[in-house]
Amino acid sequence: MERAESGYRIRVDCTQSPPQMAMSGSVRVTEPGELKEFFGQVHSALVGCGACEVVVDLRDLDFLNSTAFKPLVHWLGLIDQLPVDGRYTVRFRIAKERHWQKPCLGALSCFSPLLVTVEGA
Amino acid sequence: MRKDTVRAGKLSNGQAWMEVEFCPSWGFIDDARRFVEAFCCHSRVPAERATQIAMAAHELLQNAVKYSEDGRAGVKLRIDPPKDWVDLVVENRCTASAAKQLKVAASRLTKAADPLQVYVELMHETARREDGSGLGLARIQYEAQLELEFAVRGRAVSVRASGPLALREQPARKRA
Numbered sequence A: 001m002e003r004a005e006s007g008y009r010i011r012v013d014c015t016q017s018p019p020q021m022a023m024s025g026s027v028r029v030t031e032p033g034e035l036k037e038f039f040g041q042v043h044s045a046l047v048g049c050g051a052c053e054v055v056v057d058l059r060d061l062d063f064l065n066s067t068a069f070k071p072l073v074h075w076l077g078l079i080d081q082l083p084v085d086g087r088y089t090v091r092f093r094i095a096k097e098r099h100w101q102k103p104c105l106g107a108l109s110c111f112s113p114l115l116v117t118v119e120g121a
Numbered sequence B: 001m002r003k004d005t006v007r008a009g010k011l012s013n014g015q016a017w018m019e020v021e022f023c024p025s026w027g028f029i030d031d032a033r034r035f036v037e038a039f040c041c042h043s044r045v046p047a048e049r050a051t052q053i054a055m056a057a058h059e060l061l062q063n064a065v066k067y068s069e070d071g072r073a074g075v076k077l078r079i080d081p082p083k084d085w086v087d088l089v090v091e092n093r094c095t096a097s098a099a100k101q102l103k104v105a106a107s108r109l110t111k112a113a114d115p116l117q118v119y120v121e122l123m124h125e126t127a128r129r130e131d132g133s134g135l136g137l138a139r140i141q142y143e144a145q146l147e148l149e150f151a152v153r154g155r156a157v158s159v160r161a162s163g164p165l166a167l168r169e170q171p172a173r174k175r176a
Helices: A033-048 A066-080 A101-111 B026-042 B047-067 B096-111 B115-126 B135-143
Strands: A002-005 A008-013 A020-027 A053-064 A089-093 A116-119 B005-010 B016-022 B068-080 B085-094 B147-153 B156-164
Touching: A008 A033, A033 A066, A053 A066, A053 A101, A066 A101, A066 B047, A066 B115, A066 B135, A101 A116, A101 B115, A101 B135, B016 B026, B026 B047, B026 B068, B047 B068, B047 B085, B047 B096, B047 B135, B047 B156, B085 B096, B096 B135, B096 B147, B096 B156, B115 B135, B135 B147
Parallel strands: A020 A053, A053 A089, A089 A116
Antiparallel strands: A002 A008, A008 A020, B005 B016, B016 B068, B068 B085, B085 B156, B147 B156
16 A cells, blocks of 8 residues: 655555555645545554554654644554454654654654554654 | 745844745745754754754644635744743734634643643544644644743734753653
8 A cells, every 4th residue: 555645655565564654755734634544544454454563664754744643643543443452553663863753753652552662762 | 915035144142033924835834844944953953952943833834824814924933042942933814713713722732731641632632523633732832842822813823932942851651
């Protein structure tokens, strides 16, 4: 699965174990709807393949505005709605030199501490 | 019609300042963010802090452009190393309903004792709603460690984000 728009790209590979998602560029959307829909599709695919964990690589992600942050929050909400034994966790890989990532993902891990881990902080 | 303007300078007391005023354009917001970050770095603000200040500028400008009524939005930034202070102000004119919405969000954010707590609360609400959430403003308070002040006079809106140039350690992660 892939979503590529002006300025950013999101690629998802469910054939790997664990499944991998890579976000790159600068995600600056004006409305969250389409990204929310995309993450909904990713969620369905991950549930469909029985994933226990997904790795989300943000190391090439230059920026994420708050409107683009909402679909990530919504995605975690979808996982949280699954029966406990059907949930998968999300491991974010961040880059130290991208200074916005640590506090941003730190806050996201406070929102969903049982689902989110942050690597590289 | 007024033109888009960019002005910047340095005062003899060590302060550095810049102002950008432009017609609302989503594309320009990211340019403004990069400009603010470069300006901060040029003013010897540490890279990590510069990134946070630039993020705050982006979020404030995003709101200003989204809700601008008369086609103008502007950002003013003042860096004051001797006083260890940064002051970021974004101004625009917005619709009456947007001004009302901002007052509600402002009240909640400025009364919050813990910026992280209100940020996480807004994330929980965001997971359930479609419209504006105030997440960008909460992000500024927590991630950029800047205090917010709001001034709404009729449809004229001014949002100020300010705080020390030095960084504080983020609160430890809370486990449920």
